[in-house]
Amino acid sequence: MTTTTPRPTTAAGAIGTAHTRVEGHDKVTGAARYAGEFPFPDLAHGWLVVSTVARGRIRSVDTGPVLAMPGVLAVLHHGNAPRLTTDYVGMLGVPDPTAAVFQHDRVPHAGWPVALVVAETPEQAREAAESLTVSYDEEPYDTTLTAGRPDAYAVDGHMPGVTEKGDLEAELAASAFVVDAEYTTPEEHHAMMEPHAATARWEDGRLDLLDSNQGATWVQSELANLFTLDPAAVRVRSEHVGGGFGSKGIRAHQVAAVMAARILDRPVRVVLTRRQMFSLTGHRSPTVQRVRLGADADGRLRALEHRSLNRTSTVYEFVEPAAGPARVMYDADAHRTANEVVRLDVPSPTWMRAPGEAPGAFALESALDELAAKAGLDPIELRLRNDPERGPVSGLPFAGRHLAACFREGARRFGWAGRDPRPGIRREGGRLLGTGTAAASFPAGAGPSTATLTAEPDGTFTVRIAAADIGTGARTALTLVAADALRVAPDRVRVRIGDSAFGPAMIAGGSTGTRSWSWAVTAAAEELRERLALGADIPPDGITVRADTTEALGALAQKERHSFGAQFAEVAVDPATGEVRVRRMLGIFAAGRIVNPLTARSQLVGGMTWGISMALHEEAVRDRASGGLYGADLAGYHIASHADVPAVEADWVDDPDPEDPVGIKGIGEIGIVGAAAAIANAVWHATGVRHRDLPIRPDRILGAGASDA
Template sequence: MTTATTRSRTAGSAAGTPHTRVEGRDKVTGVARYAADLPFDGLAHGWLVLSTIARGRIRAIDTAPVLAMPGVVAVLDHRNAPRLTTDYVGLLGKPDPTCAVFQHDRVPYLGWPVALVVAETPEQAREAAEALVVHYEQQPHDVDFTAEHPDARAVDGHMPAVTAKGDLEARLAASAVVVDVEYTTPEEHHNPMEPHAATARWDGDRLEVVDSNQGATWVVGELANLFSLDPASVRVRSEHVGGGFGSKGVRVPQVAAVMAAKVLRRPVRVVLTRRQMFSLAGYRSPTVQRIRLGADADGRLRALEHRSQSLTSTVHDFVEPSAGVARVMYDADAHHTANRVVPLDMPTPTWMRAPGEAPGSFALEAALDELAEKCGIDPIELRLRNEPERGPVSGLPFAGRNLRACLLEGARRFGWADRDPRPGLRRDGRWLLGTGTAAASFPAGAAPSTATVTALADGTFTVRIAAADIGTGARTALTLVAADALGVPTDRVRVRIGDSAFGPAMIAGGSMGTRSWAWAVTAAAGELRERLALAGDIPPEGITVRSDTTAAVAALAQKERHSFGAQFAEVAVDTATGEVRVRRMLGIFAAGRIVNPLTARGQFLGGMVWGISMALHEEAVRDRASGGHVGPDLAGYHVATNADVPLIEADWVPDPDPDDPVGIKGIGEIGIVGAAAAVANAVWHATGVRHRSLPIRPSRVLTAAGGAVDA
């Protein structure tokens, strides 16, 4: 990583040089406290009871025997829980009614929260919760996700459901080469190391919540709306968060804990078990995606259609916008995209690392590989020939589009020029060898945030911002940014995060967190330096400056800004056993200004590992009879582990944006985009068989042996 580090560094600056995490020692020695660790006087423990049917109504709940059990102090359910307000639009839209727990007797899916048992200890709460008898009126349910489902419909999410320009059918008919294929991806789950947990405490009309979340500002707003509170009376703290990946928004634990604490007038803590997270933490919807490409003989696209279908729950619409990636990557005279959903009796999906882009890039980039094969053109050359000058759908100019540099540098580093394009030729004993590539993109957005920077009389500085470090190294990156903005060494800067009392700030999501927060910190630090230049001695309370980037962020809306990348993979396939092994991977990214090369590389590599897992392992299977998962735990849900992860390299190319005052782009999600497609394309090159359904498990390799396609 020496070359990347050198390129990223500005002489005399902290940013661009590798730094270990400022809180690293606290984490490895156990000093760092997470949401379920902090002590509270008089703390009670809540344990959730989840439905055992997939659709129906609650007829009765036998609470009396449970209330008589040792240590039990309360049972909350739809008959006695506080009433909530759900008719509002929050930071990210209308709330998922799942969060409004215990409001009615309806059960819309297996694992729906039906009660909360509160006791003096977690052991007593769990025993009582497992003893609680709930009687149901069961109704027929539907968990069958298919491309032909009659209830499929278009829903606008955070982007339009449908975009269209040009006559698609005419352009396809006039194309020399056509690819018309369907790809599928399964239900996938994010299970961060730290389970979801929340502790709530009321002090009169004031509410304090210690929580594991991706944005204290977000949680404050949702809780204030749900409980009809003044946001100024709600404080949320989340100093350390053990992973999130999109799952740690406003969830059942916070709301249930706040409810119970309100009823009992004492602190209450609710922690999810690993199995409960499979029902209550959200997940990535399965997808069925149809790609139609029409091209001239030289591979230049004339028609592009990307249609994606995902599922949502019957209580809330969530769209996995897989067709969105096509709106950025490639243009054509006729360009059509659509995202549709099917409501089923299942929990609501949610954002999961690179929502839309991760499954969408698998379909699009695999289809590009199939087009390259049909045209007889190298896959990298095909992508280079189809580089758009402007946003294919938005029409906006790109602030920078360094995908070409990523592809060319990656090809050089990976040894792509030596590749024989013909499949099924390379062998290493019993293993067939193949290589594949894919392109990647992810939006580089920013959102308004506030920050305060205080100069203290002892020569140190304290930065306060309601950021969330979910394992990305944001706390360390902000330390480096602040030190450079203040012109002081990093050991004179203390960054405090994860507290809504510090003012509104962007969530850790959409790869926008560090970019947004760094902007606010830089603005506050710059103003503070000006004030210090005019001030005399610093008073004992210090000198504090607060920033607000609302106006500045709005000024960048006239161009498309994205991170880009190129993924390369080499695989070995044993067609006798069906085993697929990734031997090496390389990712080259254009991701703006790299603040901390050490943690940045970790983010890129983490995404690429997740891409391996997505390509070969991850698949949540549902039982149609019960409506629930088969094996909802980390034994039954397979993920890539040490033995599955080969030599992986990640590096980056210079990616300046002279119009961007911060220059930072998000890197938390770009690493997974295209990774699964690169692996799948490599499997085709090794075997000559196309796998259009993920994961490429051994059974699929064995079934497809001797064929040309595993659909």
């Protein structure tokens, strides 16, 4: 039997109009289930045991008493766990051995997973895990990152380790104005609302994983490699995710759950505690950055050097590419950048919202502000005089660079023209007031993705794509994209995501998710419209088409593609208490075509709020006596609260990418870039004192005092 249904009809464009989240009702009513909430009969619960020493070897694991405790089913450790394959190339390159748990007796850092206790209930598992006795042979360790370490080395990450042109020392010597300063940022943690969780079950040799991740395809690929499985035998589902920020990839808890489920032949769930997340799910490495700038009498750069040193673990080499922004933002006759790392006995760092760009922009944009003060130039004018037409390192033309438009619109709306450039002048009661600005940029890339689109007999359309909505509103954006591509109203489109069974798709990361997925959805919609235009009847199981963007993405490599932005901040500093209050912030961005203004503004404001947190609050401190963190929880690790964010406004200028079928660039990360620098520059304007170390704590304000400038 066949059914004739109405063909797609032209509807008012959905892209660019504000839409509430299509899954919003399910989330606020509790109907949306997260990875740790799915009910299963015969579900067992795993609880990880982590090392209490910073380096050494496991001498023994005393499992006997624990196995005799109520409800305990198993204790996995390096002596009895299944062997994994670690020599492979994964979806994102070489695998991270951090996930290959229980494969050896070595302990590379405090908080390393040494065992998994599985029991009938989570309470029983936790009680038993806390009772497990693990003995160690301890070894000396080093967790301290400092400048000038002889064991630091330049490394090629996802971009070159070192780039250079021209004679840096000669251009610095010939410059009228020079800045040479060191900037530091601390260890920072993702601290998303939903803890990492995974539920694994095996059936007829096939693995099914309910997970909280940023890419079902990614996790599927890693698990297939680790356990030597056909990817078709692994299904990963991640329908709802309560935040990720870069940390929700392949982790120890997923692998441990899969191991336990296979051994026990029953479903096993492992949920990390907040404390465990501070050692098991990655973090942003601290950085030590040196920036040297030289400019002529007109403020045009003759020399630019940006060197960044970050800490990586002895397990996995991760580069925090903080020198990256200098390769895009400003050119000079002599231009040198370097990303360097040093291996220490700490947990492996990982991607964290705007990796590289967030800490790198703090250093670079603070240095630009210092140069502007030395040259007697307005900070915006200095940046506009050094706004290049081509990529300073790549040499490629920009596919749209509207940084100047962001600064001009931002300056108008912020009231920048009336600013007295002298620091320490404005006062309100006992507080010093200041304003600051900084530039922002983030790459606008895309990754190969597949999507299927089905015309249903009832006149609706179903999109299936292995996208991940980590709180960004991706489901809603894809609904609007599909509706416009099909020329129907959004209520006729259903979007299903977060399932590796839908075929490979780009991860939610690097601000590439919505762009990559929208490209695939648009391609599928165009093909489906062509088929429907032929007038064929729609059978009961619908008409389905599949699109793959792998070949189409080649055109993007011919130009330098970035989103840009201008950040503005006003602060009030109390010199008696050292308290810094951000009174208002404004961000204006050029970030491609905005699909859903409602959720886009939320993403940008969220990033700017994180910039407040980065500038004034966030700092994970390691205890040199133990190698672990002080206060590894959300009481000891401070983040911005509502009271810290009185007025934050985000908006954008027109900036479509003509070579993208939807014109998208990506907005998930650019909101944080430059925000901390704008605040730090505002603190200087208020007090006359430069703060080059984040966060700008009250004790640092009190210790520095205020200048007489």
